[in-house]
Amino acid sequence: MTIGIARRRSKSRWFALGAVVLLLPLALGTAIVTAANGTLATTAGFEDADGNLIAQSPINFDWNSFSPVTWGGTAPYQNTSKTVNGWSFTGLTDAQKSNTDTGFAGGVKQDDNCASVNGGSAPNKDDLKRIYVATKSVAVPSDTTNPTHTFLELAWVRIPQNTTSPSAHVGFEFNQKTNGACPGTTSDGLVKRTLGDLLFVYDFEGSSTSNPTLTVRKWVVNGTPCDVSSDTGHGDCWGVAVNLTASGFAEAAVDTGANGTPLTALDTVAPTNETLGTNEFGEAGADLTAAGIFTSSSCVTLGQVEGVSRSSGNSGSAAMEDLVGPGQINVSNCGTVNIIKHTAPRGVNQAFGYTSTLAGSQMTCSLDNSPANFSLNDSGNTTADNTANTEHCINVPAGSYTVTEGANPSGFVFTSLSCTASTGSSGAQDGTTPKQADISVIGGGTVTCTYVNTQQLGAIKITKTDSKSGSGLAGATFSITGPNNYSASVTSGADGTICTGNLAFGSYTVTETGAPTGYVIDDSSGHAVTVDNNAACSDSPYVGEATSFSDTPTSDIQVNFRDGGSGTTSATISCDNATGTGSNTVASGWDTSRTVTGISAPTTITCTITIDP
Numbered sequence: 001m002t003i004g005i006a007r008r009r010s011k012s013r014w015f016a017l018g019a020v021v022l023l024l025p026l027a028l029g030t031a032i033v034t035a036a037n038g039t040l041a042t043t044a045g046f047e048d049a050d051g052n053l054i055a056q057s058p059i060n061f062d063w064n065s066f067s068p069v070t071w072g073g074t075a076p077y078q079n080t081s082k083t084v085n086g087w088s089f090t091g092l093t094d095a096q097k098s099n100t101d102t103g104f105a106g107g108v109k110q111d112d113n114c115a116s117v118n119g120g121s122a123p124n125k126d127d128l129k130r131i132y133v134a135t136k137s138v139a140v141p142s143d144t145t146n147p148t149h150t151f152l153e154l155a156w157v158r159i160p161q162n163t164t165s166p167s168a169h170v171g172f173e174f175n176q177k178t179n180g181a182c183p184g185t186t187s188d189g190l191v192k193r194t195l196g197d198l199l200f201v202y203d204f205e206g207s208s209t210s211n212p213t214l215t216v217r218k219w220v221v222n223g224t225p226c227d228v229s230s231d232t233g234h235g236d237c238w239g240v241a242v243n244l245t246a247s248g249f250a251e252a253a254v255d256t257g258a259n260g261t262p263l264t265a266l267d268t269v270a271p272t273n274e275t276l277g278t279n280e281f282g283e284a285g286a287d288l289t290a291a292g293i294f295t296s297s298s299c300v301t302l303g304q305v306e307g308v309s310r311s312s313g314n315s316g317s318a319a320m321e322d323l324v325g326p327g328q329i330n331v332s333n334c335g336t337v338n339i340i341k342h343t344a345p346r347g348v349n350q351a352f353g354y355t356s357t358l359a360g361s362q363m364t365c366s367l368d369n370s371p372a373n374f375s376l377n378d379s380g381n382t383t384a385d386n387t388a389n390t391e392h393c394i395n396v397p398a399g400s401y402t403v404t405e406g407a408n409p410s411g412f413v414f415t416s417l418s419c420t421a422s423t424g425s426s427g428a429q430d431g432t433t434p435k436q437a438d439i440s441v442i443g444g445g446t447v448t449c450t451y452v453n454t455q456q457l458g459a460i461k462i463t464k465t466d467s468k469s470g471s472g473l474a475g476a477t478f479s480i481t482g483p484n485n486y487s488a489s490v491t492s493g494a495d496g497t498i499c500t501g502n503l504a505f506g507s508y509t510v511t512e513t514g515a516p517t518g519y520v521i522d523d524s525s526g527h528a529v530t531v532d533n534n535a536a537c538s539d540s541p542y543v544g545e546a547t548s549f550s551d552t553p554t555s556d557i558q559v560n561f562r563d564g565g566s567g568t569t570s571a572t573i574s575c576d577n578a579t580g581t582g583s584n585t586v587a588s589g590w591d592t593s594r595t596v597t598g599i600s601a602p603t604t605i606t607c608t609i610t611i612d613p
Contacts, residue, residue: 048285165206411505472496
């Protein structure tokens with residue numbers, strides 16, 4: 001049965017889990033849903049509540065699954081990162097039992113923004129030596145509203161303890177890094193907090209039977225409301241805490257050494273393999289999506305993490321103690337998708353249409369904000385890409401999507417589709433629909449898919465013949481004009497033919513511009529040729545387009561007159577030629593001449609000489 005009855009409040013949300021009614025502030029999001037069926041560990045695929053680092057059946061994935069890792073930096077302040085099985089892992093180390101250990105100045109509280117950091121040795125129970133963080137986007141098909149959940153795994157390691165039941169109060173702060181670094185030289189890499197930054201606090205009151213709690217707070221502005229009531233209305237602060245373990249959105253465990261035997265065994269992700277003792281290790285896992293911290297309607301990207309310890313679980317009065325980090329991290333519930341268009345050969349001016357299921361109110365794309373339909377053009381590119389041939393979408397909610405290229409434009413054939421993806425995300429050509437890219441994006445992931453379409457190129461073969469004999473004619477010149485301002489001039493070869501290839505599909509015009517010597521152009525009009533067949537001049541047999549022209553051979557005649565010696569005779573000469581060009585230029589040694597050149601054969605010409613006209 002459900003215990004408790006409460007009235008709905010404007011800034012609160014009630015929901016039931018099992019037999020308890022819980023209240024979560026809306027600061028954690030507007031789409032709070034119940035946790036996935038079964039333990040978080042089973043859904044996430046990470047053993048986050050067994051209190052050790054060992055991969056065990058049936059999940060078979062725990063912190064030691066990241067080993068071996070390579071640690072950078074200089075001891076004792078080192079860092080590492082690695083991705084295994086889709087889990088992005090970050091580890092940070094810290095000095096221990098040292099007066100130079102990074103810690104907080106006296107009087108610093110959890111709410112203090114840009115707190116002063118100094119060297120000093122933290123109390124035994126608060127002296128952290130390592131923190132581990134891992135995150136992954138996991139498909140949860142049962143949640144139809146948010147089918148991909150972001151899981152966060154946390155772990156802390158502290159120095160050997162002096163008592164058998166030491167309490168632990170460890171905070172994991174995640175910053176968006178959008179407000180810049182803290183001023184001064186005492187902040188030790190801390191950044192100014194931004195609205196929506198997250199603080200996860202792990203509280204453990206030492207006992208072999210205690211259940212650790214994991215709470216979360218969001219950074220709010222103007223102090224409404226604050227986790228520490230006295231801060232409300234007085235400035236920026238951590239918002240009201242929400243108990244994730246009590247609400248079923250998180251689970252946690254500490255190696256309490258039940259029956260005197262530590263559960264942790266060997267820590268193999270540490271810089272040096274180390275067997276941890278009782279109460280030295282604690283872990284937790286949280287479903288950030290189920291808790292409403294990450295939702296499909298908003299993108300959150302956290303770029304920095306630090307681990308902190310405090311003297312007690314009271315966030316108002318507890319003094320801040322040790323600091324681990326900060327370190328760089330990428331925790332996000334959104335990713336990036338790039339769709340690129342290439343033509344073969346590159347740079348052809350042709351638009352290609354696409355449809356996609358990419359969506360999300362916070363998503364932005366370079367060509368449009370709702371890429372249900374978009375087009376790409378590779379025009380002018382040689383080896384690089386530009387904004388015209390690339391759809392670049394950021395803040396894509398983690399999930400599965402498809403992108404499909406439309407019908408081939410005339411003169412193009414689909415050639416290939418290939419995808420690359422950062423670890424954890426994926427992209428591939430669909431097995432049934434070749435033009436469809438199947439894309440899966442995790443938080444912080446990137447998928448890039450490239451489509452290639454090969455331009456279909458044709459050829460035009462021109463044949464030039466003698467109209468009298470039918471034999472091929474060399475030396476005839478032709479102009480060819482066509483799509484995209486194509487223009488070429490060609491000359492027939494010895495066999496009377498010339499072939500021009502690598503022609504884009506479209507309509508062309510072939511015109512004879514010059515006849516061979518001794519011939520006249522029979523047809524000076526342009527011949528229309530439609531190139532729509534993939535062909536090359538070298539094809540055997542040739543299957544491209546063809547057109548033909550013929551030229552007629554020409555003759556020259558000359559008729560001359562001169563006086564027989566008397567010096568008294570003269571003449572006029574006329575010819576009835578229908579073709580050719582006439583001239584009355586007097587030939588050397590003659591008194592009168594008529595020359596006609598370029599007469600098309602066959603023909604009959606009559607010339608009349610009138611003497612003493």
